[in-house]
Amino acid sequence: MRAISVLSDLILPLVIVYILSCGYSKKINVYEVFIEGAKEGFKIVMDILPTLIGLMMAVGILRSGGTLELISRAVSPIVRRIGFPPEAVPISLMRLVSSSASTGILLDIFKNYGPDSFIGRFVSVMMSCTETVFYTMSVYFMSVKVTKTRYTLAGALAANVAGIAASLTLCQYLWG
Amino acid sequence: MLNYLWGAMIFIGILVAAFTGNMAEVTNGAVNSAKEAVTVCITMLGVMSMWTGIMKIGEEAGIIRSMSKGLRPLLKWLFPSVPEDHRAMDHIATNVIANFLGLGWAATPAGLMAMEELQSLNKHKERASNAMCMFMIFNMSSLQLVSINIIAYRTQYGSANPSEIIGPGIITTLVSTAAAIAFAKAAEAAS
Numbered sequence: 001m002r003a004i005s006v007l008s009d010l011i012l013p014l015v016i017v018y019i020l021s022c023g024y025s026k027k028i029n030v031y032e033v034f035i036e037g038a039k040e041g042f043k044i045v046m047d048i049l050p051t052l053i054g055l056m057m058a059v060g061i062l063r064s065g066g067t068l069e070l071i072s073r074a075v076s077p078i079v080r081r082i083g084f085p086p087e088a089v090p091i092s093l094m095r096l097v098s099s100s101a102s103t104g105i106l107l108d109i110f111k112n113y114g115p116d117s118f119i120g121r122f123v124s125v126m127m128s129c130t131e132t133v134f135y136t137m138s139v140y141f142m143s144v145k146v147t148k149t150r151y152t153l154a155g156a157l158a159a160n161v162a163g164i165a166a167s168l169t170l171c172q173y174l175w176g
Numbered sequence: 177m178l179n180y181l182w183g184a185m186i187f188i189g190i191l192v193a194a195f196t197g198n199m200a201e202v203t204n205g206a207v208n209s210a211k212e213a214v215t216v217c218i219t220m221l222g223v224m225s226m227w228t229g230i231m232k233i234g235e236e237a238g239i240i241r242s243m244s245k246g247l248r249p250l251l252k253w254l255f256p257s258v259p260e261d262h263r264a265m266d267h268i269a270t271n272v273i274a275n276f277l278g279l280g281w282a283a284t285p286a287g288l289m290a291m292e293e294l295q296s297l298n299k300h301k302e303r304a305s306n307a308m309c310m311f312m313i314f315n316m317s318s319l320q321l322v323s324i325n326i327i328a329y330r331t332q333y334g335s336a337n338p339s340e341i342i343g344p345g346i347i348t349t350l351v352s353t354a355a356a357i358a359f360a361k362a363a364e365a366a367s
Contacts, residue, residue: 001267004343004344004347005340006343007230007342007343008339008340008341008342008343008344009339011215011322011342011343011346012322012339012342013260013320015230015322016230016249017311019230019231019233019234019239020230020354021319022178022233022234022237022238022239023234023236023237024279025237026236026238028233028236028237030181030233033232033233033236034229034232034360035229035234035236036192036229037225037228037229037230037231038225038226038228038229038232039225040228040232041221041224041225041227041228041229042221042223042225045195045217045220045221045224045225046217048188048217048220049213049214050233050322052213052216052217053213053214054182054212055182055213056210056212056213056216057180057186057206057209057210058185058186058189058210059209060183060205060206060207060208060209060210060212061185061186061189061190061193061202061205061206061215062189062192063188063209064193064201064202064205064206065190065192065193065196065198065199065202065203065205066193066196066198067188067189067191067192070192070196079294085289088328089322091267093315095357097181098178098181100178100219101178101181101182101185103329104209104327106210106326106329107212107213107216107329107333109182110211110219110329110332111333112314112332114333114334114335115330115333115334115335115338116235116335116336116337120330120333121340122314122342124326124330124341124345124347124349125341125344125345125355127185127323127326128318128320128323128326128341128344128345128348128349129314129318129345129348129349129351129352130318130352131315131317133316133320136312136315136316137312137316138366139284139288140287140288140291140312140315141304141312143288143290143291143292144291144292144294145301145302146295146298146301146302146303146304146308147302147303147310148300148302148304149304149309150290150303150304150309150363150367151309151359151360151363151367152304152308152309152312152313153310154359154363155312155313155356155359155363156316156317156356156358158355159316159318159352159353159355159356159359160196160316160317160318160352161350162351162352162354162355162356163317163318163348163351163355165305166347166348166351166352167344167348170344170347170348171344174344174351
């Protein structure tokens with residue numbers, strides 16, 4: 001448990017030190033390159049903003065109108081049996097379909113339960129180890145016109161379910 | 177896909193509100209959430225720009241190239257049907273490393289080129305080859321080491337320790353990736 005928290009504290013500083021050292025050893029003007037990269041980051045966020053407004057508005061409607069609560073309550077008897085938080089069902093499903101829509105639900109969970117609540121921590125970890133399967137698959141396979149994807153979908157879903165199960169187990173162990 | 181999904185979310189949300197009598201809250205919910213998206217993005221601007229700035233240094237220093245050398249033995253094992261010096265291997269390595277570092281904009285073009293090269297090795301053009309299935313499943317198991325945007329979101333909502341999820345995130349990412357490899361290898365053996 002301590003090891004995991006040490007890892008959390010160390011990784012960002014270590015990555016920064018490592019990359020800076022690489023930059024200096026290649027005689028790069030690191031400060032200028034940093035500024036250049038930061039500008040790109042600025043542009044990325046600005047590109048995300050309209051999407052996020054649209055999707056957070058939609059999630060806001062789902063939340064305030066009671067739909068999210070309705071879904072949680074409907075699935076609650078089934079998922080509780082395996083110890084899965086019912087409030088996390090909508091985001092787990094959405095995660096497979098759209099990255100920005102699941103981000104909208106993530107922020108909604110942070111707002112309603114707080115990022116340091118059990119559910120807030122669980123969805124944070126869960127979002128870090130899952131991917132938007134359906135979107136990625138269709139883009140990649142469509143680009144080469146492959147129609148028979150065989151066991152790809154099953155494999156990707158299995159990997160994501162494994163990630164979700166691992167997140168739940170680990171979060172229960174750490175913060176349960 | 178989002179074209180229909182977005183509309184469905186709004187229609188269903190309003191319909192449910194009408195039945196449960198929460199219509200008055202819907203207006204507030206929509207307006208406040210839209211407003212909140214902007215506040216979140218302001219926090220994101222700082223964290224994201226810091227990260228892309230640091231990563232740009234790594235990119236210029238040739239980190240993707242040097243790390244992909246270390247990845248070779250693993251890729252050889254994952255893609256036995258792809259010749260070792262084939263261009264597909266370079267693109268796969270770039271895609272994996274870029275995903276690993278959270279460089280989404282560098283990962284996607286490399287991934288698409290990897291698919292193209294894999295397709296050139298594929299005998300049945302409509303059917304995904306074993307290498308393609310492995311690449312896609314591996315890719316979709318989430319490879320990103322640090323989800324910097326999640327940390328930014330947690331900061332925005334006042335977490336006492338926004339980065340405490342990095343360690344658990346790395347461990348669970350390892351689990352999902354290991355499951356991906358195990359599944360793809362088993363399916364290969366069965367087919």
